[in-house]
Amino acid sequence: MKNLNILKYAFISLLTLGVMTSCETTSSYEAELPSIANIAVTNSDFSTLEAAAVAGGVAGVLSNSNPNNPSGAYTVFAPTNDAFARLGLNEQTLGVLQKPFLTNTLLYHVSNGNLAGSSITNGGSSTSALTLDRRFITRGNDTYINGSKILATDVMASNGTVHVIDKVMIATGVDIVQSAIALQSANVFTSPELSYLVEAVVYAELVDALTASDGSPSFTVFAPTDQAFIDLGAALGLTFTQPSDIRQLPKETVQNVLLNHVIANDGKFTSELSAGVVTPLGGDELTLGAFTNGTLTVTGVGNGGEVANMAIPDVQTTNGIVHVIDRVLLPNL
Incomplete structure (x- = not known):
């Protein structure tokens, strides 16, 4: 079926987020921190995420500040290489996904502003860049976003915050x-x-x-x-x-x-x-x-x-x- 909403969300979100050129000045503290994209580049645990961001066309977005938020920040829930591997995906096999769906999936991991780990509580929710809500669930001593366990929180970047998760999140945007x-x-x-x-x-x-x-x-x-x-x-x-x-x-x-x-x-x-x-x-x-x-x-x-x-x-x-x-x-x- 053509023209599915699942694809429409990806393109709308890309147009909304855009690839920005920042004219803002940054504090010396911010300048010392790597961008979200650079965190993926420099950490071997995120090499598949890095490749996915390039293939999905969002690497530029996550290299710059967020024009849609006063703080200029994004929050990213970042799947590890093992998270992608659970779906049979790695740097070489990402081509089995259609690019619009890959882009859509990556943007589902992104939200506007800085969401601190201390704000992630059971029963809460967070709206993704696709305007779709994700929910937080506490199970025992672990906290999840949807079905993905949050492995680490508050990895600070010059343009936001990264939280590490153990499964790739998927949302279709349709029934x-x-x-x-x-x-x-x-x-x-x-x-x-x-x-x-x-x-x-x-x-x-x-x-x-x-x-x-x-x-x-x-x-x-x-x-x-x-x-x-x-x-x-x-x-x-x-x-x-x-x-x-x-x-x-x-x-x-x-x-x-x-x-x-x-x-x-x-x-x-x-x-x-x-x-x-x-x-x-x-x-x-x-x-x-x-x-x-x-x-x-x-x-x-x-x-x-x-x-x-x-x-x-x-x-x-x-x-x-x-x-x-x-x-x-x-x-x-």
């Missing part, structure tokens, strides 16, 4: 269905993903139920990858070679399976989920595993104890949180 279509249409990765899921949602006539509207509920959705559906077909003695092959199954069966992946719980990041049993819209219980290294496993009653792992956790949409998983969650069929 659950449009987010899946963005993946299916290769507007996120250069190769399509979630194509089988989109086909299944259309076939099962669940598009309207998962599309945002005023007053619509907010969901947690477990979204199986294309390979997860291909594996399901093999387990059922069917051959799935293209998304339309999902239509070999009865529509009612596909509806039941899909509803087994949706929880009406206001949309939860991994940092807000705990081990135990939850009930999806389909009615058959799902079992969540222990919260470990920022993710949880999930198992359907029809999966024979085989767990699904989170491939891409904590994708924020306008009507919920999506966790991409590597197995289809089966109800009692």
